[in-house]
Amino acid sequence: MATTTTTTTKTITTTTTTGPSYIPRGPTTAEITFYASPPDGSAPFNYVEAPPADQPQRNYLEQTQQVNINDIRGDEKSYNLDKDAFQTLSSVPTKTTYSTFDSDTAVRETYYPEVESLLLSSIPGAEKIVLFDHTIRRAKPDAPRQPVNRAHVDQTPRAAADRVRLHVTDSDEAERLLAGRYRIVNVWRPLTAEPVQSAPLAFASAQSVDKDDLVPIQHRYPHRTGETMGVKFNPEQEWKYWSGMSQDERLLLKCSDSKGLEGGDVAQWVPHTAFWDPRTPDGARLRESIEVRALVFG
Structure with missing residues (x-):
């Protein structure tokens, strides 16, 4: 039967014969939205909030490509x-419940300590963790933050250093930490007890991404300007996803690594995006997830 499914960026018509409890697994082919340069050749930018009256929300373009996405x-x-x-991390214990994520205070008081402990125990060399924000995404029309259907990297190297100075308020300590290894890692997990069924997260192994595939984009906040990176399509990129992620599984996404700036074979970042799997059945659960962003020192 033909079905019409609304995502945050477009409407996709798919055909499926599976029941509403079906969880898509295995390799798939789906559309991913990639970066395309501003038509006038200007530096790309995006306003986090409402832009000034004479500016668009963003000045760069997008293009969609059918991409093979393999299940890990x-x-x-x-x-x-x-x-x-x-x-990936599995069988992660938690004291959180679904209602924990209805309150930012509860997230910080209950979930943040779990994330800090998890990162310290899971990342070799990690000595200090600074959790600096989180985003809860719900693929519902009235949700303030929905899954991002656009391939991107969260930080450039300059933006990562700026994050250290922004969130480590003692300037002397910040400079000392900047002299060592520092990373930015996102911790991604679903909120519901049931496995993720729709709008899963795709990510491209850093080994398959050329540095020329990534374009710095000014990320304009009301009081400062950060930088993210858009991702240009390259058929050599190897896109993957983790099917049916459950509440006790965590996906660590590295957004920056100062060690990678020194050269060698240490990966710096992973492009990622939500995508709509054409096998998603009618009546599928809408994806609900949280990502916590962390500075990892050591």
Whole structure:
């Protein structure tokens, strides 16, 4: 039967014969939205909030491509942060419940300590963790933050150093930490007890991404300007996803690594995006997730 599914960026018509409890697994082919340069050749920018009256929300373009996306389920332990810039963790204990994520205060008081402990125990060399924000995404029309359907990297190297200075308020300590290894890692997990069924997260192994595929974009806040990176399509990129992620699984996404700036084979970042799997059945659960962003020192 023909079905019409609304995402945050477009309406896609798909055909499926599966029941509403079906969880898509295995390799798939789906559309991913990639970066395209501003038509006038200007530096790309995006306003986080409402732009000034004479400015668009963003000045760059987008293009969609059909991409093969492979499922890492069953092979998830083959990947790590240094090699691929992503890593999986399973059977993670938690004291959170679904209602924990209705309150930012509860998230900080209950979930943040779990994330800090998890990162210290899971990332070799980690000595200090600074959690600096989180985003809860719900694929519902009235949700303030929805899944991002655009391939991107959260930080440039300059923006990562700025984050250290912004969130480590003692300037002397910040400069000392900047002299050592520092990373930015996002910790991604679903909120619901049931596995993720729709709008999963796709990510491209850092080993398959050329530095020329990434374009710095001014990320304009009301009181400062950061930088993210858009991702240009390259058929050599190897896109993956982790099917049916459950509440006790965590996906670590590395957004920056100062060690990678020195050259060598340490991955710096992983492009990622939500995508709509054409196998998603009618009546699928809408994806609900949280990502916590962390500075990892050491």
